[in-house]
Amino acid sequence: MTQFFNYAVPGIPFGCVFALMAVGLVLTYKASGVFNLAFGAQAFVSALAFVSLVQDGWPRWAAGFVSVFVLGPVVGILLDRLLFRRIRTASPLVKLVPSLGLLVALPQLALIIAGSTPDIPPPALFVNAQRVYAHLGSVPLSGLELSIFGCTLVVVGVLVALFRFTPVGLEMRAVVESPRLTELAGVNAGRISAFAWILSSVMAGLAGVLLSPLYSQLDPQNFTVLLVWGIAGAVIGRFASLPLALVGGLALGVGQQVLAGYLPAGIISTGLRPSLPFIVLLVFLPFSRQRQFDDPLSSCDPPSTALEGETRGYQSASTLAVTSGDGVHAVGLWHRSLHPGRPESPWRRLARRPTTNLAWAVGALAVLSALTWVPGDWLLTMTQGIAFGVVFLSLTLLTGMSGQISLCQATFAGLGGFVAGQLADHYGLPVVLGMVAGGLLAAVLGVIVAVPTLRLAGLPLALATLAFALLADNVLFPNSWIGNGAGGVTVPRPSLGPISFVASRSFFVLSLLVLAVTAGVVKLVGDGTMGRLLAAMRGSEVAATSVGIDVTRLRILVFALSAGLAGVGGALFGSLEGSLSPNDFNYQISAVLLVVVAIVGLGSVTGAVVAGLVYETLQKAVTTLPSRYAGLVAVIFGLATLSYTRHPEGFVDFLGSRLLALIARNRIASRLLGRGERGEGPVEPPSGVGRRDDEGLTPVGAPGGGS
Amino acid sequence: MADPVRSDPLLVATGISKQFGGVQALFELSFDVGRGEAVGIVGPNGAGKTTLFDCLLGLEALDTGTVVFDGVRIDRLPVWKRSRMGIGRTYQRLELFRGMTVADHLLVAEQAKAGTFRLWRDLLHRGGPTAAELRHVEEVLELVGLADLADRPVDGLGLGHARLVELGRAMMGAPRLLMLDEPSSGLDVAETERLASILRDIRAAQGTSVVLVEHDLRLVESVVDRLCVLNFGRMLASGPVAEVLASPEVRLAYLGTSR
Numbered sequence: 001m002t003q004f005f006n007y008a009v010p011g012i013p014f015g016c017v018f019a020l021m022a023v024g025l026v027l028t029y030k031a032s033g034v035f036n037l038a039f040g041a042q043a044f045v046s047a048l049a050f051v052s053l054v055q056d057g058w059p060r061w062a063a064g065f066v067s068v069f070v071l072g073p074v075v076g077i078l079l080d081r082l083l084f085r086r087i088r089t090a091s092p093l094v095k096l097v098p099s100l101g102l103l104v105a106l107p108q109l110a111l112i113i114a115g116s117t118p119d120i121p122p123p124a125l126f127v128n129a130q131r132v133y134a135h136l137g138s139v140p141l142s143g144l145e146l147s148i149f150g151c152t153l154v155v156v157g158v159l160v161a162l163f164r165f166t167p168v169g170l171e172m173r174a175v176v177e178s179p180r181l182t183e184l185a186g187v188n189a190g191r192i193s194a195f196a197w198i199l200s201s202v203m204a205g206l207a208g209v210l211l212s213p214l215y216s217q218l219d220p221q222n223f224t225v226l227l228v229w230g231i232a233g234a235v236i237g238r239f240a241s242l243p244l245a246l247v248g249g250l251a252l253g254v255g256q257q258v259l260a261g262y263l264p265a266g267i268i269s270t271g272l273r274p275s276l277p278f279i280v281l282l283v284f285l286p287f288s289r290q291r292q293f294d295d296p297l298s299s300c301d302p303p304s305t306a307l308e309g310e311t312r313g314y315q316s317a318s319t320l321a322v323t324s325g326d327g328v329h330a331v332g333l334w335h336r337s338l339h340p341g342r343p344e345s346p347w348r349r350l351a352r353r354p355t356t357n358l359a360w361a362v363g364a365l366a367v368l369s370a371l372t373w374v375p376g377d378w379l380l381t382m383t384q385g386i387a388f389g390v391v392f393l394s395l396t397l398l399t400g401m402s403g404q405i406s407l408c409q410a411t412f413a414g415l416g417g418f419v420a421g422q423l424a425d426h427y428g429l430p431v432v433l434g435m436v437a438g439g440l441l442a443a444v445l446g447v448i449v450a451v452p453t454l455r456l457a458g459l460p461l462a463l464a465t466l467a468f469a470l471l472a473d474n475v476l477f478p479n480s481w482i483g484n485g486a487g488g489v490t491v492p493r494p495s496l497g498p499i500s501f502v503a504s505r506s507f508f509v510l511s512l513l514v515l516a517v518t519a520g521v522v523k524l525v526g527d528g529t530m531g532r533l534l535a536a537m538r539g540s541e542v543a544a545t546s547v548g549i550d551v552t553r554l555r556i557l558v559f560a561l562s563a564g565l566a567g568v569g570g571a572l573f574g575s576l577e578g579s580l581s582p583n584d585f586n587y588q589i590s591a592v593l594l595v596v597v598a599i600v601g602l603g604s605v606t607g608a609v610v611a612g613l614v615y616e617t618l619q620k621a622v623t624t625l626p627s628r629y630a631g632l633v634a635v636i637f638g639l640a641t642l643s644y645t646r647h648p649e650g651f652v653d654f655l656g657s658r659l660l661a662l663i664a665r666n667r668i669a670s671r672l673l674g675r676g677e678r679g680e681g682p683v684e685p686p687s688g689v690g691r692r693d694d695e696g697l698t699p700v701g702a703p704g705g706g707s
Numbered sequence: 708m709a710d711p712v713r714s715d716p717l718l719v720a721t722g723i724s725k726q727f728g729g730v731q732a733l734f735e736l737s738f739d740v741g742r743g744e745a746v747g748i749v750g751p752n753g754a755g756k757t758t759l760f761d762c763l764l765g766l767e768a769l770d771t772g773t774v775v776f777d778g779v780r781i782d783r784l785p786v787w788k789r790s791r792m793g794i795g796r797t798y799q800r801l802e803l804f805r806g807m808t809v810a811d812h813l814l815v816a817e818q819a820k821a822g823t824f825r826l827w828r829d830l831l832h833r834g835g836p837t838a839a840e841l842r843h844v845e846e847v848l849e850l851v852g853l854a855d856l857a858d859r860p861v862d863g864l865g866l867g868h869a870r871l872v873e874l875g876r877a878m879m880g881a882p883r884l885l886m887l888d889e890p891s892s893g894l895d896v897a898e899t900e901r902l903a904s905i906l907r908d909i910r911a912a913q914g915t916s917v918v919l920v921e922h923d924l925r926l927v928e929s930v931v932d933r934l935c936v937l938n939f940g941r942m943l944a945s946g947p948v949a950e951v952l953a954s955p956e957v958r959l960a961y962l963g964t965s966r
Contacts, residue, residue, distance in 0.1 A: 521830060528829030529818055529836070532807075536815045539804025543873075546764055546802075547816040548790040548880055554824060561826075 015253025021230025040227025043208030076201025105638020108631025389612030416567025442567025488581030601650030
């Protein structure tokens with residue numbers, strides 16, 4: 001018992017910080033409908049400001065006040081105003097992508113602004129962190145631990161008082177139930193939501209500043225891990241209960257210390273501790289019935305007038321939305337198949353969209369250039385882009401077409417690469433076969449992920465897959481037989497019989513082939529029967545199953561297919577680089593992958609390919625800048641989420657529709673590139689069509705759009 | 708308790724209960740639908756009508772009780788299997804496939820029946836709809852009067868048309884039992900009348916059994932043979948429409964007055 005006590009007490013400060021995170025997450029989720037993954041980044045920003053100010057000679061209390069009570073709320077209000085308020089009623093993906101993007105971008109932006117990471121170890125807020133002020137039993141309590149404990153108590157006290165005894169607290173609870181009805185009762189829901197953001201931002205800042213002394217240096221990674229613990233706490237609170245979230249966070253903090261104390265050292269304890277959130281998520285997520293953000297008025301609403309573009313996902317060839325005077329129509333498969341003028345030749349079909357022709361022309365030009373004059377380092381970048389394009393295509397299939405959000409796609413890619421490398425290394429298997437084997441094993445892993453998460457969708461699915469990625473990073477990939485930890489795995493370049501793909505141009509051709517096959521698979525599936533079934537599942541899983549689609553099997557199948565494609569892409573990338581380490585495909589990369597492809601375009605095969613090229617080109621371009629700007633790519637995509645919420649169809653589709661309009665207006669261009677079919681003239685950008693204002697008056701809870 | 712052999716009803720639910728937390732949504736409820744019969748279910752909000760549908764179709768698992776459809780116990784079967792056995796349903800809160808066209812809604816339902824995802828045929832570029840499938844879609848589009856809107860994405864449709872899309876989608880499986888959850892809510896008088904006539908057409912043409920949850924008593928009266936009243940998860944009354952509506956017990960529960 002004493003031993004348990006000795007293990008448990010040092011866990012309390014951790015628990016307090018986890019609890020602060022969990023409560024803050026639940027608070028904004030309830031008040032604004034957005035699960036704010038950028039919370040970890042907000043904590044980092046405040047902590048960075050605090051340490052930097054102290055390093056500049058500010059007294060610690062002043063630095064603490066400014067970073068927690070000034071900077072924190074300012075960031076929070078900005079996020080609310082510029083971003084999260086717009087997407088209250090959007091689909092889970094549109095809600096998730098901005099916060100994910102900011103989770104990665106905000107710390108990098110702060111680091112660029114700050115110039116460098118502070119050299120001094122992070123100090124504690126009020127007290128001498130190391131000095132022991134008291135003893136609890138035989139456990140010494142340092143100033144750090146006492147300050148964390150005290151601050152948490154104060155925050156909890158303030159929260160309880162606020163919700164119980166103040167009008168603002170009452171209004172906040174009302175907004176959570178139904179923003180529209182609350183507005184009708186004369187309450188400014190926007191003001192209340194802003195207040196909730198201020199509150200939760202203070203908590204993020206406090207958590208960050210309090211916790212930072214535990215680490216010898218400020219590192220955004222630590223705060224992301226902290227966030228995952230906070231998420232686990234919030235899930236214990238079922239996204240809804242502040243007290244439960246508080247208790248959950250505390251229990252997690254104590255629990256992880258106790259586990260670490262009792263378990264033997266080695267892979268089990270070092271691996272199990274970080275994966276505790278995953279286990280918690282998997283156990284508790286099915287119980288957290290998603291709050292549908294629908295209010296009592298929603299059943300009398302006409303269907304869906306919220307953000308139109310976001311619902312479109314993958315555009316199969318049968319539903320190309322075009323305008324013809326009186327609103328959006330679809331030139332459908334229906335139209336063509338039932339009322340055919342004559343059978344359509346593949347060439348005519350190819351020529352139907354001028355933008356497609358343009359894309360082919362640009363692509364052909366790029367390939368020709370790559371094969372002739374492009375210098376070696378840029379050829380490498382292009383090949384990297386192609387390999388990533390394959391991985392992005394797996395997301396087009398999984399998220400764009402079937403609406404399943406995966407935050408462990410990099411894990412699948414990594415597994416594919418490791419398998420190819422290990423097989424070549426140990427068994428001398430040709431790398432091309434290794435790539436296939438890697439894809440197959442990744443597909444198996446996809447099934448392993450899909451089965452326990454079958455009952456989850458939207459945000460809970462995203463969180464569960466995130467936790468799975470974390471688990472794989474900690475437990476699976478460090479082993480020498482798979483990812484070999486920091487050392488990584490060598491993946492040789494392949495050769496097929498007499499043809500060797502060792503030289504960079506020949507490897508480029510191989511990559512191109514793999515990309516073409518992957519793109520073909522994704523396109524054929526998307527435009528075929530399965531694509532229609534997947535679109536139905538994306539639209540409404542309930543309705544899909546009640547018309548007789550075996551959603552369970554369909555979901556497992558699409559997860560396997562997508563994971564397999566990601567695995568092939570990962571193997572391709574590994575073979576290109578010559579070696580692969582778990583850090584190349586850790587859970588943060590998964591988040592980045594989703595953000596990048598969502599911004600560039602989940603709606604088409606072109607989108608994924610362009611995403612790969614753009615991502616790698618930006619990476620390459622940043623290496624030419626001073627090292628201070630190393631995180632610039634993350635910042636660019638983080639800021640691009642601001643426009644993503646306006647154009648959730650993605651950059652490529654948006655640009656495509658604009659181009660289409662331009663070409664249609666220009667006689668020479670339309671002669672050159674094809675005019676498009678009748679009625680397929682200028683396509684209006686689909687978003688913003690049915691939008692009203694953002695002040696909570698947007699129709700809430702369109703079908704399937706909740707959570 | 709109904710004897711499935713003697714009266715041979717299509718659907719027999721016996722003693723079904725469902726609890727959500729502390730709320731007893733259904734309590735020891737028994738309910739049956741004859742072949743070709745149309746049953747209306749009315750009851751105050753929160754009476755358990757939608758929960759009854761969810762339980763019959765399998766969207767919610769039963770706490771107790773059994774459901775027999777056409778002589779087969781279905782209460783442990785997954786939703787899609789029950790659906791393929793011939794149960795179609797619509798939703799009070801629309802569950803449309805956003806972004807898809809009206810025709811695609813019906814086509815999906817048609818292709819779902821086949822039970823294969825046609826992945827290999829898709830990969831060989833042979834996965835398109837067959838002529839027979841398209842013909843069936845066309846027929847049902849005519850039946851529910853949506854032929855003109857076939858190529859429209861559902862996102863822009865009005866509520867009246869959207870409810871018809873749901874009806875058409877449910878009809879694609881050639882259901883023997885059609886469960887309609889407040890199909891007239893949000894519709895105006897003309898739209899409701901059109902819905903009623905479509906429902907009568909469907910019954911006349913295909914002999915489909917219908918369960919109709921509805922607040923609009925005029926619609927109920929014009930479509931159903933028998934009326935059930937649900938209150939607090941219990942069956943309050945069941946019988947011919949006029950008789951049930953006249954019963955003082957029902958008037959007390961439903962209208963809050965016994966006069």
